Amino acid sequence: xxxxxxxxxxxxxxxxxxxxxxxxxxxxxxxxxxxxxxxxxxxxxxxxxxxxxxxxxxxxxxxxxxxxxxxxxxxxxxxxxxxxxxxxxxxxxxxxxxxxxxxxxxxxxxxxxxxxxxxxxxxxxxxxxxxxxxxxxxxxxxxxxxxxxxxxxxxxxxxxxxxxxxxxxxxxxxxxxxxxxxxxxxxxxxxxxxxxxxxxxxxxxxxxxxxxxxxxxxxxxxxxxxxxxxxxxxxxxxxxxxxxxxxxxxxxxxxxxxxxxxxxxxxxxxxxxxxxxxxxxxxxxxxxxxxxxxxxxxxxxxxxxxxxxxxxxxxxxxxxxxxxxxxxxxxxxxxxxxxxxxxxxxxxxxxxxxxxxxxxxxxxxxxxxxxxxxxxxxxxxxxxxxxxxxxxxxxxxxxxx
Numbered sequence: 001x002x003x004x005x006x007x008x009x010x011x012x013x014x015x016x017x018x019x020x021x022x023x024x025x026x027x028x029x030x031x032x033x034x035x036x037x038x039x040x041x042x043x044x045x046x047x048x049x050x051x052x053x054x055x056x057x058x059x060x061x062x063x064x065x066x067x068x069x070x071x072x073x074x075x076x077x078x079x080x081x082x083x084x085x086x087x088x089x090x091x092x093x094x095x096x097x098x099x100x101x102x103x104x105x106x107x108x109x110x111x112x113x114x115x116x117x118x119x120x121x122x123x124x125x126x127x128x129x130x131x132x133x134x135x136x137x138x139x140x141x142x143x144x145x146x147x148x149x150x151x152x153x154x155x156x157x158x159x160x161x162x163x164x165x166x167x168x169x170x171x172x173x174x175x176x177x178x179x180x181x182x183x184x185x186x187x188x189x190x191x192x193x194x195x196x197x198x199x200x201x202x203x204x205x206x207x208x209x210x211x212x213x214x215x216x217x218x219x220x221x222x223x224x225x226x227x228x229x230x231x232x233x234x235x236x237x238x239x240x241x242x243x244x245x246x247x248x249x250x251x252x253x254x255x256x257x258x259x260x261x262x263x264x265x266x267x268x269x270x271x272x273x274x275x276x277x278x279x280x281x282x283x284x285x286x287x288x289x290x291x292x293x294x295x296x297x298x299x300x301x302x303x304x305x306x307x308x309x310x311x312x313x314x315x316x317x318x319x320x321x322x323x324x325x326x327x328x329x330x331x332x333x334x335x336x337x338x339x340x341x342x343x344x345x346x347x348x349x350x351x352x353x354x355x356x357x358x359x360x361x362x363x364x365x366x367x368x369x370x371x372x373x374x375x376x377x378x379x380x381x382x383x384x385x386x387x388x389x390x391x392x393x394x395x396x397x398x399x400x401x
Contacts, residue, residue: 063115068341083116264318292373
Protein backbone atom coordinates (compact mmCIF):
# COMPACT_ATOMS: atom_id res chain seq x y z
CA UNK A 1 0.00 0.00 0.00
CA UNK A 2 1.67 3.23 -1.18
CA UNK A 3 -0.46 5.60 0.92
CA UNK A 4 -1.66 4.68 4.39
CA UNK A 5 -5.28 5.11 5.42
CA UNK A 6 -5.14 5.84 9.19
CA UNK A 7 -8.92 5.81 9.69
CA UNK A 8 -9.95 3.10 7.26
CA UNK A 9 -6.96 0.77 7.46
CA UNK A 10 -6.44 -1.98 4.88
CA UNK A 11 -9.79 -3.69 5.43
CA UNK A 12 -11.68 -0.41 5.53
CA UNK A 13 -9.97 0.71 2.32
CA UNK A 14 -10.95 -2.54 0.63
CA UNK A 15 -14.52 -2.08 1.85
CA UNK A 16 -14.60 1.49 0.49
CA UNK A 17 -13.34 0.35 -2.92
CA UNK A 18 -15.97 -2.40 -3.02
CA UNK A 19 -18.76 0.05 -2.14
CA UNK A 20 -17.60 2.52 -4.81
CA UNK A 21 -17.32 -0.29 -7.35
CA UNK A 22 -20.81 -1.55 -6.50
CA UNK A 23 -22.57 1.58 -7.76
CA UNK A 24 -22.77 0.64 -11.49
CA UNK A 25 -24.11 -2.92 -11.04
CA UNK A 26 -26.43 -1.99 -8.18
CA UNK A 27 -27.82 1.04 -10.01
CA UNK A 28 -28.57 -1.07 -13.09
CA UNK A 29 -29.48 -4.46 -11.60
CA UNK A 30 -31.67 -3.45 -8.67
CA UNK A 31 -34.63 -2.61 -10.89
CA UNK A 32 -34.13 -5.23 -13.62
CA UNK A 33 -37.03 -7.37 -12.27
CA UNK A 34 -39.32 -4.35 -12.63
CA UNK A 35 -38.57 -3.60 -16.30
CA UNK A 36 -41.44 -5.63 -17.82
CA UNK A 37 -43.86 -4.25 -15.21
CA UNK A 38 -42.66 -0.69 -15.78
CA UNK A 39 -43.31 -1.06 -19.52
CA UNK A 40 -46.94 -1.84 -18.66
CA UNK A 41 -47.26 0.90 -16.02
CA UNK A 42 -45.93 3.59 -18.34
CA UNK A 43 -47.75 2.05 -21.34
CA UNK A 44 -44.60 2.10 -23.45
CA UNK A 45 -42.33 -0.25 -25.39
CA UNK A 46 -39.46 -2.41 -24.17
CA UNK A 47 -37.11 -0.24 -26.18
CA UNK A 48 -38.29 2.91 -24.40
CA UNK A 49 -37.89 1.31 -20.98
CA UNK A 50 -34.46 0.06 -21.99
CA UNK A 51 -33.52 3.70 -22.58
CA UNK A 52 -33.55 4.07 -18.79
CA UNK A 53 -30.61 1.65 -18.90
CA UNK A 54 -29.00 2.93 -22.08
CA UNK A 55 -29.32 6.62 -21.18
CA UNK A 56 -27.89 5.92 -17.74
CA UNK A 57 -24.87 4.17 -19.23
CA UNK A 58 -24.18 6.92 -21.77
CA UNK A 59 -24.41 9.61 -19.07
CA UNK A 60 -22.31 7.40 -16.79
CA UNK A 61 -19.63 7.20 -19.48
CA UNK A 62 -19.67 10.96 -20.14
CA UNK A 63 -19.55 11.60 -16.40
CA UNK A 64 -16.33 9.63 -16.09
CA UNK A 65 -14.68 11.81 -18.73
CA UNK A 66 -15.80 14.88 -16.78
CA UNK A 67 -14.90 13.78 -13.25
CA UNK A 68 -11.77 11.69 -13.89
CA UNK A 69 -9.41 14.45 -15.10
CA UNK A 70 -10.95 16.85 -12.59
CA UNK A 71 -9.95 14.55 -9.74
CA UNK A 72 -6.29 15.04 -10.70
CA UNK A 73 -6.77 18.80 -10.17
CA UNK A 74 -9.17 18.85 -7.21
CA UNK A 75 -8.32 15.58 -5.48
CA UNK A 76 -10.30 12.33 -5.23
CA UNK A 77 -12.20 13.16 -2.03
CA UNK A 78 -13.91 16.44 -3.10
CA UNK A 79 -15.00 14.82 -6.37
CA UNK A 80 -16.49 11.85 -4.51
CA UNK A 81 -18.48 14.13 -2.21
CA UNK A 82 -19.82 16.19 -5.14
CA UNK A 83 -20.74 13.15 -7.23
CA UNK A 84 -22.44 11.41 -4.30
CA UNK A 85 -24.52 14.50 -3.51
CA UNK A 86 -25.80 14.71 -7.10
CA UNK A 87 -26.42 10.96 -7.14
CA UNK A 88 -28.56 11.12 -3.99
CA UNK A 89 -30.73 13.97 -5.31
CA UNK A 90 -31.18 12.38 -8.73
CA UNK A 91 -32.09 9.01 -7.19
CA UNK A 92 -34.86 10.64 -5.18
CA UNK A 93 -36.10 12.42 -8.32
CA UNK A 94 -36.18 9.05 -10.12
CA UNK A 95 -38.38 7.73 -7.33
CA UNK A 96 -40.79 10.63 -7.90
CA UNK A 97 -40.91 10.31 -11.70
CA UNK A 98 -44.44 9.99 -13.11
CA UNK A 99 -43.55 9.35 -16.74
CA UNK A 100 -40.93 7.36 -18.59
CA UNK A 101 -39.55 10.57 -20.10
CA UNK A 102 -38.99 12.06 -16.64
CA UNK A 103 -37.41 8.82 -15.45
CA UNK A 104 -35.00 8.79 -18.40
CA UNK A 105 -34.05 12.44 -17.71
CA UNK A 106 -33.34 11.81 -14.03
CA UNK A 107 -31.44 8.62 -14.86
CA UNK A 108 -29.16 10.70 -17.08
CA UNK A 109 -28.30 12.93 -14.11
CA UNK A 110 -27.87 9.87 -11.90
CA UNK A 111 -25.55 8.29 -14.46
CA UNK A 112 -23.47 11.45 -14.77
CA UNK A 113 -22.90 11.45 -11.01
CA UNK A 114 -22.32 7.69 -10.89
CA UNK A 115 -19.52 8.08 -13.43
CA UNK A 116 -17.60 10.24 -10.97
CA UNK A 117 -17.98 7.71 -8.17
CA UNK A 118 -16.71 4.82 -10.28
CA UNK A 119 -13.80 6.53 -12.00
CA UNK A 120 -12.44 7.87 -8.73
CA UNK A 121 -12.66 4.38 -7.22
CA UNK A 122 -10.52 3.01 -10.07
CA UNK A 123 -8.08 5.89 -9.71
CA UNK A 124 -7.65 5.23 -5.99
CA UNK A 125 -6.58 1.65 -6.75
CA UNK A 126 -3.89 2.97 -9.10
CA UNK A 127 -2.85 5.60 -6.51
CA UNK A 128 -2.37 3.08 -3.74
CA UNK A 129 -1.09 -0.15 -5.32
CA UNK A 130 1.50 -1.27 -7.87
CA UNK A 131 2.14 -4.33 -10.05
CA UNK A 132 0.96 -7.72 -8.89
CA UNK A 133 -0.40 -6.24 -5.64
CA UNK A 134 -2.66 -3.95 -7.66
CA UNK A 135 -3.82 -6.91 -9.74
CA UNK A 136 -4.66 -8.90 -6.60
CA UNK A 137 -6.53 -5.91 -5.15
CA UNK A 138 -8.47 -5.41 -8.38
CA UNK A 139 -9.38 -9.10 -8.46
CA UNK A 140 -10.54 -9.01 -4.84
CA UNK A 141 -12.58 -5.84 -5.36
CA UNK A 142 -14.20 -7.22 -8.52
CA UNK A 143 -15.11 -10.47 -6.79
CA UNK A 144 -16.72 -8.67 -3.86
CA UNK A 145 -18.40 -6.07 -6.08
CA UNK A 146 -20.23 -8.90 -7.84
CA UNK A 147 -22.22 -9.32 -4.63
CA UNK A 148 -24.16 -6.26 -5.85
CA UNK A 149 -25.68 -7.94 -8.94
CA UNK A 150 -26.35 -11.01 -6.79
CA UNK A 151 -28.24 -9.03 -4.16
CA UNK A 152 -29.67 -6.34 -6.47
CA UNK A 153 -32.32 -8.29 -8.40
CA UNK A 154 -33.31 -10.31 -5.31
CA UNK A 155 -33.79 -7.12 -3.32
CA UNK A 156 -35.55 -5.52 -6.27
CA UNK A 157 -38.00 -8.43 -6.57
CA UNK A 158 -38.67 -8.23 -2.83
CA UNK A 159 -39.34 -4.49 -3.05
CA UNK A 160 -41.80 -5.14 -5.88
CA UNK A 161 -43.76 -7.40 -3.53
CA UNK A 162 -43.85 -5.07 -0.52
CA UNK A 163 -43.74 -1.67 -2.25
CA UNK A 164 -43.17 -0.61 -5.87
CA UNK A 165 -40.38 0.25 -8.28
CA UNK A 166 -40.18 3.72 -6.69
CA UNK A 167 -38.71 2.20 -3.53
CA UNK A 168 -35.72 0.89 -5.48
CA UNK A 169 -34.43 4.38 -6.12
CA UNK A 170 -34.92 5.37 -2.49
CA UNK A 171 -32.72 2.40 -1.55
CA UNK A 172 -30.05 3.68 -3.96
CA UNK A 173 -30.15 7.11 -2.31
CA UNK A 174 -29.67 5.52 1.13
CA UNK A 175 -26.79 3.42 -0.21
CA UNK A 176 -25.10 6.60 -1.51
CA UNK A 177 -25.47 8.22 1.93
CA UNK A 178 -23.66 5.24 3.46
CA UNK A 179 -20.90 5.58 0.85
CA UNK A 180 -20.57 9.25 1.79
CA UNK A 181 -19.88 8.29 5.39
CA UNK A 182 -17.05 6.00 4.26
CA UNK A 183 -15.61 8.70 2.01
CA UNK A 184 -15.46 11.02 5.04
CA UNK A 185 -13.01 8.54 6.61
CA UNK A 186 -10.87 8.26 3.47
CA UNK A 187 -7.49 10.01 3.36
CA UNK A 188 -6.71 11.78 0.08
CA UNK A 189 -4.45 9.72 -2.22
CA UNK A 190 -3.50 12.38 -4.78
CA UNK A 191 -0.09 13.50 -3.52
CA UNK A 192 0.84 15.93 -6.29
CA UNK A 193 -2.29 17.66 -7.56
CA UNK A 194 -2.23 19.21 -10.99
CA UNK A 195 -1.69 22.97 -10.94
CA UNK A 196 -3.01 23.54 -14.47
CA UNK A 197 -6.21 25.61 -14.91
CA UNK A 198 -9.36 23.59 -14.39
CA UNK A 199 -10.45 23.92 -18.00
CA UNK A 200 -7.15 22.39 -19.13
CA UNK A 201 -7.68 19.33 -16.94
CA UNK A 202 -9.82 17.72 -19.63
CA UNK A 203 -7.10 18.22 -22.26
CA UNK A 204 -5.20 15.42 -20.50
CA UNK A 205 -7.68 12.99 -22.02
CA UNK A 206 -6.23 13.80 -25.42
CA UNK A 207 -2.69 13.41 -24.11
CA UNK A 208 -3.48 9.91 -22.86
CA UNK A 209 -5.16 8.95 -26.14
CA UNK A 210 -2.04 9.99 -28.05
CA UNK A 211 -0.26 7.06 -26.42
CA UNK A 212 -0.65 4.49 -29.24
CA UNK A 213 -0.17 1.48 -26.95
CA UNK A 214 -2.87 2.66 -24.56
CA UNK A 215 -5.20 3.52 -27.45
CA UNK A 216 -4.83 0.09 -29.05
CA UNK A 217 -5.50 -1.77 -25.81
CA UNK A 218 -8.40 0.56 -25.08
CA UNK A 219 -10.00 -0.32 -28.41
CA UNK A 220 -9.52 -4.04 -27.74
CA UNK A 221 -10.66 -4.34 -24.14
CA UNK A 222 -13.56 -1.88 -24.50
CA UNK A 223 -15.32 -4.34 -26.79
CA UNK A 224 -15.44 -7.07 -24.13
CA UNK A 225 -18.02 -5.45 -21.76
CA UNK A 226 -20.52 -5.39 -24.63
CA UNK A 227 -21.08 -9.11 -24.04
CA UNK A 228 -22.05 -8.59 -20.41
CA UNK A 229 -24.09 -5.41 -20.92
CA UNK A 230 -26.08 -7.02 -23.72
CA UNK A 231 -27.05 -9.83 -21.37
CA UNK A 232 -28.14 -7.34 -18.69
CA UNK A 233 -30.30 -5.57 -21.24
CA UNK A 234 -32.24 -8.67 -22.33
CA UNK A 235 -32.15 -10.89 -19.22
CA UNK A 236 -35.45 -9.79 -17.69
CA UNK A 237 -37.37 -10.05 -20.97
CA UNK A 238 -35.94 -13.46 -21.87
CA UNK A 239 -36.44 -15.03 -18.45
CA UNK A 240 -39.79 -13.43 -17.60
CA UNK A 241 -41.48 -12.98 -20.99
CA UNK A 242 -39.96 -15.80 -23.08
CA UNK A 243 -39.44 -18.48 -20.42
CA UNK A 244 -42.40 -17.47 -18.22
CA UNK A 245 -40.54 -16.88 -14.96
CA UNK A 246 -41.89 -14.79 -12.11
CA UNK A 247 -39.93 -11.70 -11.02
CA UNK A 248 -38.81 -13.52 -7.87
CA UNK A 249 -37.60 -16.62 -9.73
CA UNK A 250 -35.82 -14.41 -12.25
CA UNK A 251 -33.96 -12.68 -9.44
CA UNK A 252 -32.66 -16.02 -8.16
CA UNK A 253 -31.41 -17.28 -11.53
CA UNK A 254 -29.90 -13.86 -12.20
CA UNK A 255 -28.14 -14.16 -8.85
CA UNK A 256 -26.81 -17.54 -10.02
CA UNK A 257 -25.19 -15.76 -12.95
CA UNK A 258 -23.59 -13.32 -10.54
CA UNK A 259 -22.34 -16.16 -8.33
CA UNK A 260 -20.60 -17.63 -11.37
CA UNK A 261 -19.08 -14.22 -12.08
CA UNK A 262 -17.45 -14.15 -8.63
CA UNK A 263 -15.29 -17.03 -9.81
CA UNK A 264 -13.78 -14.93 -12.59
CA UNK A 265 -11.14 -12.86 -10.75
CA UNK A 266 -9.93 -15.71 -8.54
CA UNK A 267 -9.95 -18.10 -11.49
CA UNK A 268 -7.76 -15.65 -13.37
CA UNK A 269 -5.27 -15.38 -10.47
CA UNK A 270 -4.99 -19.17 -10.29
CA UNK A 271 -4.72 -19.72 -14.04
CA UNK A 272 -2.14 -16.96 -14.46
CA UNK A 273 0.20 -18.84 -12.13
CA UNK A 274 0.33 -21.90 -14.37
CA UNK A 275 -0.61 -20.58 -17.84
CA UNK A 276 0.68 -17.56 -19.71
CA UNK A 277 -1.69 -14.62 -19.31
CA UNK A 278 -1.71 -14.20 -23.10
CA UNK A 279 -3.16 -17.70 -23.42
CA UNK A 280 -5.72 -17.15 -20.65
CA UNK A 281 -7.06 -14.05 -22.41
CA UNK A 282 -7.12 -15.72 -25.83
CA UNK A 283 -8.92 -18.73 -24.36
CA UNK A 284 -11.62 -16.46 -22.93
CA UNK A 285 -12.19 -14.84 -26.31
CA UNK A 286 -12.50 -18.30 -27.88
CA UNK A 287 -15.05 -19.33 -25.23
CA UNK A 288 -17.11 -16.21 -25.98
CA UNK A 289 -17.27 -17.19 -29.66
CA UNK A 290 -18.25 -20.77 -28.77
CA UNK A 291 -20.86 -19.43 -26.38
CA UNK A 292 -22.29 -17.24 -29.13
CA UNK A 293 -22.63 -20.22 -31.46
CA UNK A 294 -24.36 -22.25 -28.73
CA UNK A 295 -26.67 -19.33 -27.93
CA UNK A 296 -27.54 -18.79 -31.58
CA UNK A 297 -28.55 -22.41 -32.25
CA UNK A 298 -29.72 -23.73 -28.87
CA UNK A 299 -30.34 -20.79 -26.50
CA UNK A 300 -33.99 -20.35 -27.41
CA UNK A 301 -34.91 -23.99 -26.77
CA UNK A 302 -33.97 -24.29 -23.12
CA UNK A 303 -33.87 -21.98 -20.13
CA UNK A 304 -30.89 -23.91 -18.77
CA UNK A 305 -28.89 -23.68 -22.00
CA UNK A 306 -29.45 -19.93 -22.07
CA UNK A 307 -28.46 -19.59 -18.39
CA UNK A 308 -25.38 -21.80 -18.76
CA UNK A 309 -24.06 -19.96 -21.83
CA UNK A 310 -24.73 -16.56 -20.23
CA UNK A 311 -22.93 -17.60 -17.04
CA UNK A 312 -19.91 -18.94 -18.93
CA UNK A 313 -19.67 -15.80 -21.03
CA UNK A 314 -19.93 -13.62 -17.92
CA UNK A 315 -17.05 -15.49 -16.26
CA UNK A 316 -14.90 -14.99 -19.38
CA UNK A 317 -15.64 -11.26 -19.47
CA UNK A 318 -14.71 -10.87 -15.79
CA UNK A 319 -11.52 -12.92 -16.20
CA UNK A 320 -10.36 -10.70 -19.08
CA UNK A 321 -11.21 -7.50 -17.23
CA UNK A 322 -8.62 -8.04 -14.47
CA UNK A 323 -5.49 -8.16 -16.66
CA UNK A 324 -7.05 -5.85 -19.26
CA UNK A 325 -7.57 -2.89 -16.93
CA UNK A 326 -4.23 -3.45 -15.20
CA UNK A 327 -2.43 -3.63 -18.55
CA UNK A 328 -4.01 -0.39 -19.75
CA UNK A 329 -3.19 1.45 -16.52
CA UNK A 330 0.41 0.29 -16.79
CA UNK A 331 0.76 2.11 -20.12
CA UNK A 332 0.53 5.42 -18.20
CA UNK A 333 2.91 6.65 -15.51
CA UNK A 334 0.73 9.68 -14.77
CA UNK A 335 -2.71 11.09 -15.69
CA UNK A 336 -4.28 8.20 -13.78
CA UNK A 337 -7.67 9.89 -13.54
CA UNK A 338 -7.81 10.53 -17.28
CA UNK A 339 -6.69 6.99 -18.12
CA UNK A 340 -9.24 5.47 -15.75
CA UNK A 341 -11.94 7.73 -17.20
CA UNK A 342 -11.20 6.63 -20.76
CA UNK A 343 -11.13 2.96 -19.76
CA UNK A 344 -14.49 3.14 -18.02
CA UNK A 345 -16.00 5.51 -20.60
CA UNK A 346 -15.22 3.34 -23.60
CA UNK A 347 -16.44 0.10 -22.04
CA UNK A 348 -19.63 1.69 -20.73
CA UNK A 349 -20.46 3.54 -23.94
CA UNK A 350 -20.01 0.43 -26.07
CA UNK A 351 -21.98 -1.53 -23.47
CA UNK A 352 -24.86 0.92 -23.82
CA UNK A 353 -24.70 0.43 -27.56
CA UNK A 354 -24.83 -3.34 -27.11
CA UNK A 355 -28.05 -3.04 -25.08
CA UNK A 356 -29.71 -1.11 -27.87
CA UNK A 357 -28.38 -3.42 -30.58
CA UNK A 358 -29.68 -6.65 -29.06
CA UNK A 359 -33.02 -5.12 -28.02
CA UNK A 360 -33.70 -3.40 -31.37
CA UNK A 361 -35.76 -6.42 -32.48
CA UNK A 362 -37.53 -7.62 -29.34
CA UNK A 363 -38.79 -10.78 -31.10
CA UNK A 364 -35.28 -12.17 -31.58
CA UNK A 365 -33.40 -11.22 -28.42
CA UNK A 366 -31.60 -14.54 -27.98
CA UNK A 367 -30.54 -14.69 -31.63
CA UNK A 368 -29.30 -11.11 -31.51
CA UNK A 369 -27.32 -11.88 -28.36
CA UNK A 370 -25.71 -14.95 -29.93
CA UNK A 371 -24.63 -13.03 -33.03
CA UNK A 372 -23.16 -10.26 -30.90
CA UNK A 373 -21.10 -12.77 -28.88
CA UNK A 374 -19.67 -14.30 -32.06
CA UNK A 375 -18.77 -10.93 -33.58
CA UNK A 376 -17.22 -9.47 -30.40
CA UNK A 377 -15.33 -12.65 -29.50
CA UNK A 378 -13.87 -12.93 -33.00
CA UNK A 379 -12.85 -9.26 -33.17
CA UNK A 380 -11.20 -9.34 -29.74
CA UNK A 381 -9.32 -12.57 -30.50
CA UNK A 382 -7.97 -11.09 -33.74
CA UNK A 383 -6.81 -7.86 -32.09
CA UNK A 384 -5.23 -9.81 -29.23
CA UNK A 385 -3.32 -12.15 -31.56
CA UNK A 386 -1.79 -9.09 -33.22
CA UNK A 387 -0.62 -7.52 -29.93
CA UNK A 388 -0.06 -10.27 -27.36
CA UNK A 389 3.68 -10.73 -28.02
CA UNK A 390 4.49 -7.05 -28.54
CA UNK A 391 6.81 -5.57 -25.86
CA UNK A 392 4.19 -3.11 -24.55
CA UNK A 393 2.03 -6.12 -23.71
CA UNK A 394 4.41 -9.00 -22.97
CA UNK A 395 6.70 -6.94 -20.71
CA UNK A 396 3.82 -5.54 -18.66
CA UNK A 397 1.95 -8.78 -17.99
CA UNK A 398 2.75 -10.77 -14.81
CA UNK A 399 4.82 -13.90 -15.29
CA UNK A 400 3.86 -17.37 -14.10
CA UNK A 401 4.88 -18.08 -10.50
